[in-house]
Amino acid sequence: MQFDGRHLINGQFQAEGNETFQVANAATTETLNGAFTLALESDVNKACELAAKAFPIYSELRLEERAIFLETAASEIDGIVDDLVARIGEETGLPEARVRGETGRTTGQLRLFAKVLRRGDYLQARIDTAMPERQPLPRPDIRQYNQALGPVAVFGASNFPMAFSVAGGDTASALAAGCPVVARAHSGHPGTAELVGKAMVRAVEKCGLPAGVFSLIQGKGHHIGGALVKHPAIKAVGFTGSLGGGRALCDAAASRPEPIPVFAEMGSINPVYLLPRALEANAEKLAEGFVTSLTMGTGQFCTNPGLVIAAKGEGLNRFKAKVAELISNAPAGVMLNAGTLNGFNKQQDKYRNEAALIGEGPSAENRARASLFGADLADWAGNETLHEEAFGPCSLLVETATDAQFVEATQKLEGQLTATLWGADAELESYQPLLNELSRKVGRILVNGWPTGVEVCDSMTHGGPYPACSVAGSTSVGTRAIERFVRPVSFQDMPDTCLPAPLKNANPLSISRLVNGAPSTDPIA
Amino acid sequence: MQFDGRHLINGQFQAEGNETFQVANAATTETLNGAFTLALESDVNKACELAAKAFPIYSELRLEERAIFLETAASEIDGIVDDLVARIGEETGLPEARVRGETGRTTGQLRLFAKVLRRGDYLQARIDTAMPERQPLPRPDIRQYNQALGPVAVFGASNFPMAFSVAGGDTASALAAGCPVVARAHSGHPGTAELVGKAMVRAVEKCGLPAGVFSLIQGKGHHIGGALVKHPAIKAVGFTGSLGGGRALCDAAASRPEPIPVFAEMGSINPVYLLPRALEANAEKLAEGFVTSLTMGTGQFCTNPGLVIAAKGEGLNRFKAKVAELISNAPAGVMLNAGTLNGFNKQQDKYRNEAALIGEGPSAENRARASLFGADLADWAGNETLHEEAFGPCSLLVETATDAQFVEATQKLEGQLTATLWGADAELESYQPLLNELSRKVGRILVNGWPTGVEVCDSMTHGGPYPACSVAGSTSVGTRAIERFVRPVSFQDMPDTCLPAPLKNANPLSISRLVNGAPSTDPIA
Missing domain, CATH: 3.40.605.10 (Aldehyde Dehydrogenase; Chain A, domain 1)
Incomplete structure (x- = not known):
């Protein structure tokens, strides 16, 4: 070529x-x-x-x-x-x-x-x-x-x-x-x-x-x-x-x-919340899904799960053990270019200094190794470094002691593209305050899925409050x-012949219009 | 009180x-x-x-x-x-x-x-x-x-x-x-x-x-x-x-x-275009409407007609004569406060120095006198002072020699809240290039009316490209x-019980929703 x-x-x-x-x-x-x-x-x-x-x-x-x-x-x-x-x-x-x-x-x-x-x-x-x-x-x-x-x-x-x-x-x-x-x-x-x-x-x-x-x-x-x-x-x-x-x-x-x-x-770190019952029932499956999402495309997605928030307990211990095992077998990945790899390694080293290592993949020259670090809520909350995005296959697990701490952790977050919750249906209902708090922080809330993968459709929001997006309303x-790329223009008493097609009496484009307060595809008499 | x-x-x-x-x-x-x-x-x-x-x-x-x-x-x-x-x-x-x-x-x-x-x-x-x-x-x-x-x-x-x-x-x-x-x-x-x-x-x-x-x-x-x-x-x-x-x-x-x-x-100066046939047929009536709009509320409207663009000719001469007559009888008006009056007087004096006086009302202490000044297109185009808004009952008439100059003048304008055209229906059709140019410059185009008075309704735009509004898309x-005050949020695979009311399967608010690409008020099966 x-x-x-x-x-x-x-x-x-x-x-x-x-x-x-x-x-x-x-x-x-x-x-x-x-x-x-x-x-x-x-x-x-x-x-x-x-x-x-x-x-x-x-x-x-x-x-x-x-x-x-x-x-x-x-x-x-x-x-x-x-x-x-x-x-x-x-x-x-x-x-x-x-x-x-x-x-x-x-x-x-x-x-x-x-x-x-x-x-x-x-x-x-x-x-x-x-x-x-x-x-x-x-x-x-x-x-x-x-x-x-x-x-x-x-x-x-x-x-x-x-x-x-x-x-x-x-x-x-x-x-x-x-x-x-x-x-x-x-x-x-x-x-x-x-x-x-x-x-x-x-x-x-x-x-x-x-x-x-x-x-x-x-x-x-x-x-x-x-x-x-x-x-x-x-x-x-x-x-x-x-x-x-x-x-x-x-x-x-x-x-x-x-x-x-x-x-x-x-940037976005895309928090993933593992609710207690889901974690207890499915710790190993969640670990598999998480490591797949984390390492997909060598972690180079805007929606990469850079933060996991989960309740301490036996379920979480199993999750951590399984992640450590899986991640240790995840081959180091090619990154987009030398600059990206370099930036990732620097941020990963910062995490290494500030948080405890949970699991890490094999290293290889000119490749990015996957990793998960861990911190208590209090240690994470006040640590700016641990709020920075590591663009690549590196994530941080923040452990909470009470349900209220899920909301507390959320309040510490900046605007995010996504947030993910893993929970049983009945369990989710009892976390409505967390869901409400999240809806004020993010562009998209996912349930029982992984944030990587953004459907292109009518109902997708890929944005969110700053710094996820510079214009939260888009x-x-x-x-x-x-x-984003349009603006409203009004025409007052304009003769029909001079009106743009979407506004002409005959409705030549056959589109739905709001006519005197009600949607209509009819021509104007 | x-x-x-x-x-x-x-x-x-x-x-x-x-x-x-x-x-x-x-x-x-x-x-x-x-x-x-x-x-x-x-x-x-x-x-x-x-x-x-x-x-x-x-x-x-x-x-x-x-x-x-x-x-x-x-x-x-x-x-x-x-x-x-x-x-x-x-x-x-x-x-x-x-x-x-x-x-x-x-x-x-x-x-x-x-x-x-x-x-x-x-x-x-x-x-x-x-x-x-x-x-x-x-x-x-x-x-x-x-x-x-x-x-x-x-x-x-x-x-x-x-x-x-x-x-x-x-x-x-x-x-x-x-x-x-x-x-x-x-x-x-x-x-x-x-x-x-x-x-x-x-x-x-x-x-x-x-x-x-x-x-x-x-x-x-x-x-x-x-x-x-x-x-x-x-x-x-x-x-x-x-x-x-x-x-x-x-x-x-x-x-x-x-x-x-x-x-x-x-700010906005809200240009008013007087097309030749309308001017010829209705010069005096247009003069009356213009002076009423100019002096209404002592000219203190965002949509006050601060600029008139009209073709030279006999019709325009009649318009000018009638405006001069009407304005000379328009009593000086109370302004909102001393600061506003002071600012208006300064800007009016600037116009006085840079353009020719066409007509002026009687002066009175602590009151604003109405005025219309005039300039040729070439003199106006390069004169920054004459593009500044005079917030009050003062306007500027720019005289054009050809139809093409209507478009030329429009291209010199900054973003505006409104533009107004006075013309016969048939006449308007032949000015489509001007209408198109205007629609790229303003928030609202009016035909055969006056810009003061903003209807509060579904289809109103009170905005326009900068500096009319800081956000042209609003x-x-x-x-x-x-x-202006909302942002989109998406929910992915959220259980129905946790969804906000507008998105629940049953459509409890009975609103129109875009379901799989088509508007619908039906519940989701």
């Missing part, structure tokens, strides 16, 4: 600078083929200006045309899955099954948003008809729907080279909303980004759209991200990554002359992600 | 400090009765801590109980309308009819949100049922709805002592969403704030709610606002006021350890305002 290495701007490879970077094979550390250009601010400006130019045209497309574009993009990406398997494997160490699965999820996401466009509910079309006789003042005819926000900058994630990267969830939802995208490739998988970027450009061409609808910027380091977020044409940002990186973008966006929202999905997975 | 003057915290008057301030009669400048306490940070902390304590209880109330509380608050406020007429008249110079109208709007708003709670659509309840047989992986049962965000700080506006203040739109929508409110009274009408605050406290008591659901903080100056926005218990902020004040709160909120959203409705008027 050969790579051009430059950015994709205006539908073609181009770059203002000529300094390049290369990446290493995640498993072998050998340098991979392909030299990728470091973007200059002038590259970023060009992409943003083209996005601004494309915005009026793209956002005014019929919904059906946008849906077809998303489906075309999905097909183009499906068509390169073998290349993706090869290159993603090299760049990130992710195995074939995972790459195929993640690619299917990515194209499935694009197709799901096509469905959302055809369904039209994201438009939130609302009509209040005129009441010319109302006293003391007549009511005008007012109609409202959601319109595209403007060009969006998307920052690819290291750990999901497909589903949260160049054509991932943020890109799919922004494009669905009618917003052109300037995607900043993650420097960990620039070859993958180029493959996906080319597929996106082909889809733009096939659909006859302006080239500015999609651009890809290669690069490394921080300043180009800042330039992208600060460009006046950009009206929102999607990001998945570290707390430090996400917060830097939030701060940059907030200090613009025109502040813009940054939807940053950041989700980055599932169809409500489109809400 | 006697005033206690202290804050309302924990359901009673109290204050840590004892420094006080007084306010002047807007019309006579005489000092009014009542000495109001300057808040200390310890007052703010107390209110915020009580709000945090009330949050779990209040947010978990049944929707019907929250609806009844909103209706109780509305009744309590209706019951003091005579006191409000008296005090608001003194504090702000607003006439009786306006105060009665604005009070009705305020209580109507509270009652409308009670309806929204009973309708339940703001919950966005969504259910994707389990697919245990799905390949390659089973789908879990996932359910999502909108939950309250947390305690909200509300900053009252100077120009709407009722509808955008202590129990105004932000308070109504936050309380509806399940968020306790700490209201910061505007220092221009602290007596009004006390009257309304007492009504709110009575409603809290009558409904048996925790006192922390509502607090009122009196004060002046900036530091207490900062302390309120920076308090960790506060999870969102509602503000209506100046660009400077709103931006300062945005910056403070963005720099918190946990950044929070600030929904600030700020509205501060209309039922969608509730969306």
